[in-house]
Amino acid sequence: MRLANRVRELRARFRLSQHELAEQIEVSRQTIALIERGDYSPSVVIALKMAQLFKEPVEMIFYLEEEQQ
Template identity: 50%
Template sequence: MFNRIALLRADGNVSRKALAEAVGVNPQTIGYLERGDYKPSLELAMKIAAFFGVPVELVFSFTPFESVTDALKRVQEAS
């Protein structure tokens, strides 16, 4: 399971502690999620997605996410 939690946190300037408090888990659990050492329950995954205001499939995926650099290059080439 892959996720973009760290990326979304950095983008929104949200600390692990703030995210943890918002979704009701220990801050260490956010670290475990970001490293892929723990797979969240459906409830926790949806809470995290709701916190960032994005669909859950934009936060979690069975396949690796495209890197930000590649995505930006692709957008630039398309425009």
């Protein structure tokens, strides 16, 4: 199982750049890029901040999926 997310999709819906999203949730742009690529699993604090910003429950943004072989 791996952590997948809809951050890129939601960011596009809200017309935010990575830089703008990073500024709003007070992290670096690299962190956003890493999360979108699935290379970094964010802390609960970041996940909750994103949920608040995108007005979606956390589990609708981050979810577990089967790893592809």
